[in-house]
Amino acid sequence: MTDMEIRTAVLQVLQEIAPEADLAELDASARIRDQLDIDSMDFLNFIIGLHKSLGVEIPERDYPKLTTLNECTRYLTNSLQNK
Amino acid sequence: MNEFVMPKLGSDMTAGTLVSWRKKPNEAVHRGDIMAEVDTDKGVIDIEAFQEGILDKILIEPGAHVPVGTTLAMIRADGEVSAESGSSVKAKTLPVASQPVEPQTQESDANKPPLIELSLQDLRRLKISPSARMLARQLGVDPRQVKGTGRDGAITRDDIDKAGRATSPPAKKSAPPKAPASISTPGPAAETPRPVVDALDRAARMRQAIAAAMARSNREIPHYYLSTTIDLHRAMDWLTEQNEQRGVTDRLLYGVLLLKAVALALRESPELNAFWQNDQAELQDDIHLGVAVSLRGGGLIAPAIHHADLKSLDELMRDLRDLVKRVRSGGLKSSELSDPTVTVTNLGEQGVEGVFGVINPPQVAIVGFGKVGERPWVVDGQVMPRPVICASLAADHRATDGHLGGIFLTNLGRILQEPELL
Numbered sequence: 001m002t003d004m005e006i007r008t009a010v011l012q013v014l015q016e017i018a019p020e021a022d023l024a025e026l027d028a029s030a031r032i033r034d035q036l037d038i039d040s041m042d043f044l045n046f047i048i049g050l051h052k053s054l055g056v057e058i059p060e061r062d063y064p065k066l067t068t069l070n071e072c073t074r075y076l077t078n079s080l081q082n083k
Numbered sequence: 084m085n086e087f088v089m090p091k092l093g094s095d096m097t098a099g100t101l102v103s104w105r106k107k108p109n110e111a112v113h114r115g116d117i118m119a120e121v122d123t124d125k126g127v128i129d130i131e132a133f134q135e136g137i138l139d140k141i142l143i144e145p146g147a148h149v150p151v152g153t154t155l156a157m158i159r160a161d162g163e164v165s166a167e168s169g170s171s172v173k174a175k176t177l178p179v180a181s182q183p184v185e186p187q188t189q190e191s192d193a194n195k196p197p198l199i200e201l202s203l204q205d206l207r208r209l210k211i212s213p214s215a216r217m218l219a220r221q222l223g224v225d226p227r228q229v230k231g232t233g234r235d236g237a238i239t240r241d242d243i244d245k246a247g248r249a250t251s252p253p254a255k256k257s258a259p260p261k262a263p264a265s266i267s268t269p270g271p272a273a274e275t276p277r278p279v280v281d282a283l284d285r286a287a288r289m290r291q292a293i294a295a296a297m298a299r300s301n302r303e304i305p306h307y308y309l310s311t312t313i314d315l316h317r318a319m320d321w322l323t324e325q326n327e328q329r330g331v332t333d334r335l336l337y338g339v340l341l342l343k344a345v346a347l348a349l350r351e352s353p354e355l356n357a358f359w360q361n362d363q364a365e366l367q368d369d370i371h372l373g374v375a376v377s378l379r380g381g382g383l384i385a386p387a388i389h390h391a392d393l394k395s396l397d398e399l400m401r402d403l404r405d406l407v408k409r410v411r412s413g414g415l416k417s418s419e420l421s422d423p424t425v426t427v428t429n430l431g432e433q434g435v436e437g438v439f440g441v442i443n444p445p446q447v448a449i450v451g452f453g454k455v456g457e458r459p460w461v462v463d464g465q466v467m468p469r470p471v472i473c474a475s476l477a478a479d480h481r482a483t484d485g486h487l488g489g490i491f492l493t494n495l496g497r498i499l500q501e502p503e504l505l
Contacts, residue, residue, distance in 0.1 A: 018379065019202070019204075019411075019412075020202060020203050020204060020282075020379060020380065021379075022204070022207075036379075037379050039432040040336050040337075040338065040432060041336060041338075041403070041404065041407050042407075044334060044336060044404075045404070045408075047331055048331050048332055051331040051332070057330065057331055058331065059327070060323065060326045060327070060334065
């Protein structure tokens with residue numbers, strides 16, 4: 001999967017969690033939580049969504065590595081390569 | 084013959100709009116079945132049956148806005164003769180603040196959805212003025228189907244008005260409430276305009292409902308407030324360990340531990356699990372925790388997780404996830420809105436230390452949680468870093484005293500020291 005495809009997948013999952021958000025305006029280097037006003041339940045659903053669409057199992061201790069869109073793409077690229 | 088009425092979902096609901104029927108005449112009805120969908124300040128709610136029988140006759144058609152207590156349909160007992168064949172049933176319509184409603188024969192097409200729902204995104208995209216928006220609501224016109232002739236393709240009142248004439252002829256009389264005179268000219272067909280709900284309108288109505296309930300609470304309820312700081316290290320360590328072993332889809336949130344602990348602590352302080360009604364506290368047998376869920380567009384809903392004290396953490400987690408999803412995307416049930424016995428609000432996500440809650444009447448208590456934060460904590464004379472949380476109780480002083488509230492919070496702290504027993 002290319003970075004672009006991963007990014008698209010991440011955005012798709014985010015849109016499901018925050019359907020009212022305008023993701024075109026998301027700052028890729030700022031915290032997703034703050035920008036979309038998502039809480040821990042939303043975040044867990046985000047992790048579950050990534051699991052379903054990309055097949056990655058993200059352990060809880062790695063949650064801090066997924067705070068921005070750029071970080072998510074980087075992290076998921078790595079875990080997909082190491083699979 | 085039993086009446087199926089517009090239920091009161093929350094202490095300040097006065098009326099609701101019937102969106103659709105989910106049962107047909109002569110269909111069997113069981114307790115808990117979804118009978119109809121009703122649009123309220125809290126969104127579109129699935130209304131459950133609380134009796135058994137057969138749906139005899141529908142008295143109110145989709146699109147009608149009727150007060151709480153209005154008979155929507157009749158349910159006959161098994162073996163009872165249908166009202167159609169005998170004496171006629173008369174709809175009991177309560178004195179209304181809104182438009183009079185008459186049962187209407189409905190042949191409207193089943194293929195078009197009865198409710199037009201516009202999201203914030205739709206409204207942003209459409210370029211529609213507030214007054215055109217309001218007219219669309221009155222006429223039952225879907226602005227997404229209207230071509231704007233205004234500046235930059237903006238949709239004007241004229242556009243909506245024209246679309247309204249073209250698609251559905253105006254109702255035979257009295258038409259929609261507050262509609263301009265130009266559209267109430269007599270038309271050939273009688274049709275209730277399709278309900279249009281837009282996100283801004285919904286948010287405004289929810290704000291009004293919250294305002295009414297909270298103003299009443301503050302006016303009538305003498306609140307007292309207590310708080311305590313609870314060491315969560317055992318609970319958090321236990322949770323981390325659990326989640327290490329669990330797959331993504333089975334993981335627990337700490338909020339679920341808090342809910343279960345509150346429910347168990349309420350068992351030991353049943354006086355807090357009560358409704359203030361008829362000038363006295365009426366203790367409730369079951370513990371239904373109202374979980375405050377905020378909406379991103381503003382506002383909040385606190386629907387119930389039923390029998391929270393009897394559920395496992397996994398069941399509570401499943402219920403909570405399901406509830407949050409339905410709060411945000413629709414499908415809440417009438418029982419979930421009408422019967423929470425104590426509300427729990429967790430504002431820790433926003434980073435605050437503590438909560439001073441406002442009780443949701445007729446409840447007599449609300450439990451609040453702040454954030455889980457690492458703090459220096461003295462354990463056996465040693466200062467240790469520990470994750471702690473501030474738990475608070477706002478309670479109705481008519482129903483209980485601070486002494487009892489204090490015992491409740493102390494028990495809550497004790498219960499959270501033994502996470503494996505939750």
